[in-house]
Amino acid sequence: MNFFKLQEQARQSTAKLVLMFSLAVFSLILLTNFLAMFAFGFVNTQQLTTENFQQQFDWKTFLLIGAAVLVTILFGSLYKIGSLAGGGAKVAEMMGAELIVDGSNDVNKQKVLNVVEEMAIASGSPVPPVYLLHEDSINAFAAGTSPSNAVIGVTRGTIKKLSRDELQGVIAHEFSHILNGDMRLNIRLIGILHGILILGILGYYLLHIGGRSRNSRDNGGVMFLALGLVVIGYGGTFFGNMIKASVNRQREYLADASAVQFTRNPSGIAGALKRIGADSVGSTLQNPNAAEISHALFGEGIKHSFINLFATHPPLEKRIRSIEPNWNGQFDCPPIVETRADKLHQSRDEQVKKAVGLMAGAAAVMNSEAFVDRVGQLNASQIEYAQQILNELPNEIKQAAHDPYAVRALIYFMVLDKEPGMRQQQLQFLASAADDGVYEETIKLVEKFPELELVHRLPLLDIALSTFRQLSKRQYLLFKGNLNALVAMDTKIHLFEWTLQRILFHHLDVAFAQAVKQESKRLQLEQTQQSCAIVISLLVYAEKQQGMRQEDVFAAAREKLDGLNIKLLPVAEVNLNSVGKALDQLACLAPLQKPILLKACAKAIVADQQISAAEVELFRAIADLIDCPMPPLVV
Secondary structure, eight states: OOOOHHHHHHHHHHHHHHHHHHHHHHHHHHHHHHHHHTTTTTTOOOOOOHHHHHHHHHHHHHHHHHHHHHHHHHHHHHHHHTTTTTTTTHHHHHOOOOOOOOOOHHHHHHHHHHHHHHHHHHHHHHHEEEEEOOOOSSSSEOOSSSSOEEOOOOOOOOHSSSOOOHHHHHHHHHHHHHHTTTHHHHHHHHHHHHHHHHHHHHHHHHHHHHHOOOOOOHHHHHHHHHHHHHHHHHHHHHHHHHHHHHHHHHHHHHHHHHHHHHHHHHHHHHHHHHHHHHSSTTTTTTTTGGGGGGGGBSOOSSOOOOOOHSSOOOHHHHHHHOOOOOOOOOOOOOOOOOOSSSSOOOOHHHHHHHHHHHHHHHHHHHHHTTTGGGOOOHHHHHHHHHHHHHSOOHHHHHHHHHHHHHHHHHHHHHHOSSSHHHHHHHHHHHHSSOOOHHHHHHHHHHHHOOOOOOGGHHHHHHHHHHHTTOHHHHHHEEEHHHHHHHHHHTTTOOHHHHHHHHHHHHHHHTTSSSSOOOOOOEEEEEEGGGHHHHHHHHHHSSSSOOSHHHHHHHHHHHSSTTTOOOOOOOOGOOHHHHHHHHHHTTTTTTGGGGGHHHHHHHHHHTTTTTTOOOHHHHHHHHHTTOOOOOOOOOO
């Protein structure tokens, strides 16, 4: 399953959704017109023939009513989509879910937080906040408009009734939805369905008003119209369920297959599905808003009268057989026995040896260009790597990454200058400018740790992004201003500082509505030649080339760009401001154009047969900034 092809398919699904929505709206316009014409006497029902109906039919009235219906439906859809524009947190709040902030005092909460963090670090994407739904059923969902504001919701039953491997399978399924572009489609689907149902809601409102009115002589037409709109509302429900079922079912099969691919453990996701079948509650939610997000859930969240026609998910039996073709058809679930050790104990020498091996593995992967197939994907080796990284992190650093006060101190600590005089000047600035308590947390980190390991930086950023979303908008804007001031204080912006800033603001500006995640303009490479030249030149200049001229390294990378006529730019033209603008444009490339660019970037790094940890970090940052989540390059 190729990330870039799946992104393209998600766009095609959006086009299919728009077409089906248009057909549903046209049908509702016809039904509402006929209802209004009969309710208010535009058509004489006592002498109704085909010829009379054609003579009495008023196109002007038809168009006016059609326009009114269209505006009502569009307003309802746009209003709902707008109300969810804040990202997945809005969906979680709509469901009454509780944000899991700290799992240290609850084994079950800590288990799900650990699994989500491992999946995020293994896939190279931000850690999404996790919400708990107080339901005993086994279900989950991923929601948001992009990975920057995604959340994962899990029911209490999911955490308590599943083994760790089964829970990992469910979370991997939800990460597939995050990475494959399904979430934005789901948000649009919620909005579209609300617009289709708005006529029925209006009918119920008119019934309520009409029932309280004392003027029965003038009330008959209104009551008839209200009842008709309620009936049309049921028609809207029919269309809505059909749209959800047709758009969603195949993507559930794909997410199940992705979960198997990610974890290399078919029994995990299959076991979770079997436990749903064996459980008395199953996956059904009691929440009154469950119908709105039923298509975004892991399992069927509501019961349908015509289960095969309106179900948003394939039958459990078919999903299990697609994973385990030889399944015996029995929902037999063995007792849960957890065997995974919580810690992976390794000596310092073993950790260093593994880090060297990872760099060799990264070079091999980038030379073979196999890394492109890993964008938006993950595997068991990367999940093990993520577990390793999380276990290596000092407890104080992990606690800081999860605490809203300390996480700001952690980022400040990461950009403090090594020169003592400049560092002291930066700390004095924080003492007066930072929020209460943040300066003190920064001092604790400075006194405890000399600096962070290079291999820990990006994983810590992935974890920190989730914690930052707990801040208020005022707190975030103050933090952003302070971070910019710290970086600018020594009048030099180092590559790591720039990378950290770009990744943080790329994701958090969207989460705090400081930027709009633009739809891809589907640019072609030839439309971005200058931007390509800037980014490749940056990679050529980032590290000293061993045994090759810089011009030759650039030429080797250019060969991967389908014959683009670009040349190595002078160092003065490759400043961080121009690189930032270039990456903003390259993020708008059509999905199938992005792997071509990434192959060129990789060639610029490995052309001299040497690769450093800093180059890998920079490469993964560039991939992230053009919305291509790059997992750790492990073999």
